[in-house]
Structure formats: C-alpha cells, structure tokens
C-alpha cells in the first residue's frame with residue numbers, strides 16, 4: 001500500500017475449518033462501512049474466510065453463503081448488511097467501481113474476493129492475502145491494514161489474562177483475538 005504504513009500479521013491455517021473460524025473472528029468485529037479485500041490464487045480459501053465472516057456478522061448459516069461468481073455481488077442482511085462480491089469473472093480494467101456507494105448508503109460492509117481486480121482500492125480496508133503451501137491443507141494468511149485506524153485498533157488488541165478480563169469485564173473487542181499481535185507475531189517479510 002504505497003504511502004500508507006501498514007501493520008501485518010501472518011497466520012497459518014491448517015484446515016478449512018480454521019480458515020472459516022478466522023473469518024468468523026473478523027466477522028464479529030465488522031462495523032458499518034468496513035471493506036475487506038481478499039487476495040489470492042484459486043482455491044486458497046477466500047470463500048471460506050468470506051463464509052465465516054458473513055456467518056458471524058449476519059447469522060446466515062454457512063451453507064447458505066456461496067460465492068457470487070455469477071451474480072457478482074450478494075447481499076446478506078443481519079444486524080448489518082454484508083455485501084459479498086467475487087470479481088473472478090471481471091476483466092482487469094472492466095470495472096469502474098464496485099458499488100461502494102450502495103454499501104455506504106445502506107450502512108453495510110463489503111467483502112470482495114479477487115480484490116486484485118478492484119481498480120481503486122480503499123486505503124482503509126482490511127486486506128487479507130491468502131496463499132498455498134506445500135501441504136494441501138495448509139494456507140498462509142496475511143492480514144494487513146493501515147497502521148493507524150479502526151482495523152488496527154480492533155485487530156491488534158492484546159489478549160488479556162483472565163485476571164485482567166475479570167477486572168474490566170468482558171469487552172468483546174478485547175476478547176478471543178486469535179491474531180492479537182505483539183511484535184512477535186508480526187509478519188517478517
């Protein structure tokens with residue numbers, strides 16, 4: 001992301017269900033106006049993350065969430081409207097924008113597969129880069145967001161000890177962060 005300092009975290013997913021669970025963790029943090037971009041080759045798990053995310057954010061059953069490859073965009077309504085776009089079939093340069101205004105007007109959130117095709121990426125978005133490894137069940141997943149801003153503060157919350165948690169009460173933003181990062185888990189790329 002030229003011009004904007006970003007924070008990154010690398011996560012190793014060892015199964016489809018771990019990837020879905022990562023999506024669910026992010027989905028619980030989703031707020032109106034959020035944009036999540038998914039980058040990565042075919043079969044890396046973009047749809048699995050999207051399923052988890054939409055499931056957690058809208059309560060839609062996992063089986064009812066499918067990649068909108070032919071419709072381009074699907075809408076799921078829960079407490080929050082989540083739009084799920086898949087740009088696989090879009091030619092590079094064909095798209096002017098991906099209906100960001102529609103998402104903003106409805107106070108919804110947007111998750112985009114094949115974000116490589118988005119002509120002008122939203123700098124404030126959460127970017128998720130997925131890649132294959134030598135092991136067919138293992139994926140490397142990198143979360144990237146601006147250093148400053150709401151994604152950063154939501155994702156990089158330190159995991160609290162049980163005592164700390166009891167002292168402050170259960171704050172959902174500070175609880176169950178599988179990727180809560182300190183310097184050690186930051187991606188060294």
Ligand SMILES: Nc1ncnc2c1ncn2[C@@H]1O[C@H](COP(=O)(O)OP(=O)(O)OP(=O)(O)O)[C@@H](O)[C@H]1O
Pocket residue numbers: 013014015016017018019040041042043044045046047048049067088113136137138139
């Ligand atoms: N650790 C893992 N995380 C996610 N998917 C995994 C993992 N290990 C194996 N898989 C398998 O990889 C496939 C991922 O498919 P998925 O449709 O989510 O990928 P995708 O990136 O959306 O692909 P496409 O570009 O075709 O849309 C599934 O068949 C899933 O079972």
Ligand SMILES: [Mg+2]
Pocket residue numbers: 046047067086113
């Ligand atoms: Mg997909």
